[in-house]
Amino acid sequence: MFRGHDPYLVALSVVIAILGGYTGFGLAARIRGTPGVSRRLLLAGAAGFLAVGIWTMHFVGMLAAPIPADTVYLVLPTIISFLICALVVGISLFFVSIGEPSLRRVVGSAVLLGAGIASMHYVGIHGLAGNFAIRHDMPMILLSILLAIVTAYGGLRAFLARQEGVRLIASSIAFGVAVSGMHYTAMYGMHFVPLADAAHRHAGGLAASQQILSVVVSVLCFVIAAGFLLSLVPEPRRQNLAAAAAASDPAPEAVVASSQGREPAVASPRLMPAPLGGLGQPPRAAPAVRLPVEGANGTHFIDSADVRSVRADAHYTRVHDGTRERMCPWSISEAEAQLDPGLFVRVHRSHIVAIPHVSFVRKEGDGAVIELDGPSPHRVPVSRAKIAEVKARLGLAKRHA
Known part of the structure; x- marks a missing residue:
């Protein structure tokens, strides 16, 4: 040749x-x-x-x-x-x-x-x-x-x-x-x-x-x-995003506290007053009503009630609305801070799911997998450390005790 x-x-x-x-x-x-x-x-x-x-x-x-x-x-x-x-x-x-x-x-x-x-x-x-x-x-x-x-x-x-x-x-x-x-x-x-x-x-x-x-x-x-x-x-913008993600990523103690019913300390520009009896806790973020997603002709917004899952994608995320995934400019940590913790839970280092839309769960290996409903159902992995919390949120803790 x-x-x-x-x-x-x-x-x-x-x-x-x-x-x-x-x-x-x-x-x-x-x-x-x-x-x-x-x-x-x-x-x-x-x-x-x-x-x-x-x-x-x-x-x-x-x-x-x-x-x-x-x-x-x-x-x-x-x-x-x-x-x-x-x-x-x-x-x-x-x-x-x-x-x-x-x-x-x-x-x-x-x-x-x-x-x-x-x-x-x-x-x-x-x-x-x-x-x-x-x-x-x-x-x-x-x-x-x-x-x-x-x-x-x-x-x-x-x-x-x-x-x-x-x-x-x-x-x-x-x-x-x-x-x-x-x-x-x-x-x-x-x-x-x-x-x-x-x-x-x-x-x-x-x-x-x-x-x-x-x-x-x-x-x-x-x-x-x-x-x-x-x-x-290195791109300065990416460095800033990485620093912001690291700063907003809750520590393991905060995650455990959240699973036990106490509020993690997460900074956000949208604040709510601290609850009574929680004077030692910082104010928490108000849940986001809509999430920004990128489309072919610009930025669109989807209601958080329509969100099934959020998946980390480098310094950004991909939001699934039950039909398809779209790019969101938020990091996975920012998305976790902005979404309502009563409806959403981070089941994996790279995944957040909407508990009301979970239609299926099963153990798989050391972890588990859950399926989210919608016109195009999709599955999300659950890490071993999060199985107990997911079961509790789904009302399965006693059944599998």
């Missing part, structure tokens, strides 16, 4: 694809938790870095290939190849970032993105001009397209997983190797056929030499490296 290729440029092309994937996925992972204009900027940035990474990897791979010395690059097909890549990446990320990412939508977006990556490759290949014709082996074309679609599906799954840290690095490496594998598979099936008549060189149009392309690719490599380094800088 790498016959005659410059091994250093091949290695550089793989690294570029990995860095582009890391930066693009890192930006894409923040889209669902960011509303408004910032969401659009993150989507554009993620699509841009992924497209630049894929396109730059392609042309670094072209510079590594043993192509004829007098080859030039037609500017128009080269630019079109980049526009194709940027367009399909942006559309695919947009489709899976709005609403609920069903399997059909993810697969459809992956097919679109994979076909776009393959189209970018072959349009860019036929931007080569010289005293030769280009021939392709059909099995290698089909295999490269299949690899592109599989690569796209894996990339979109990485985006939907909101991965960070080691998992983001692993998915970026897999993405970079897969994109590079698609390119070199297609190159393996490509052959230059010399033309006897030099008049067939190229009909005309603006062209660039390999030296000019090298300069352009070098600049884009710098852009990708700079974006990668910037993505490693």
Whole structure:
């Protein structure tokens, strides 16, 4: 597959694809938790870095290939190849970032993105001009397209997983190797056929030499490296959210006190006077009537009576209303502080449930699992430490004593 290729440029092309994937996925992972204009900027940035990474990897791979010395690059097909890549990446990320990412939508977006990556490759290949014709082996074309679609599906799954840290690095490496594998598979099936008549060189149009392309690719490599380094800088907003979550997370003693009928000390901007006889306790938060959730066209509010469960998702949460999950800008600790403790209970480190909507409970392993009612019932795990409290809230403590 790498016959005659410059091994250093091949290695550089793989690294570029990995860095582009890391930066693009890192930006894409923040889209669902960011509303408004910032969401659009993150989507554009993620699509841009992924497209630049894929396109730059392609042309670094072209510079590594043993192509004829007098080859030039037609500017128009080269630019079109980049526009194709940027367009399909942006559309695919947009489709899976709005609403609920069903399997059909993810697969459809992956097919679109994979076909776009393959189209970018072959349009860019036929931007080569010289005293030769280009021939392709059909099995290698089909295999490269299949690899592109599989690569796209894996990339979109990485985006939907909101991965960070080691998992983001692993998915970026897999993405970079897969994109590079698609390119070199297609190159393996490509052959230059010399033309006897030099008049067939190229009909005309603006062209660039390999030296000019090298300069352009070098600049884009710098852009990708700079974006990668910037993505490693901690985001102040995330640091503040993490600090706020840590500050508002009730201590274990407070959780035990809550289970025994005493009120945990949780700070909140909405306060109620302390109950009689509780002069030593701080005031508690008034229960939230509505919860903010992010939709395709802005922030919506749903009544807390319709909430079935709240699930932690990084520094944010996902609220299930019995039909579907939607992103909420609150952290799991903030949600616990804002919701009525008489109706909601935190059954797991990452889950809060509405007790009135529990329709099913059973022991599972060391913990338990409960089902919440609604048009689309769903199940939530219960940690071992919370089983007794859940049973008491459901009126099952005596029955299972």
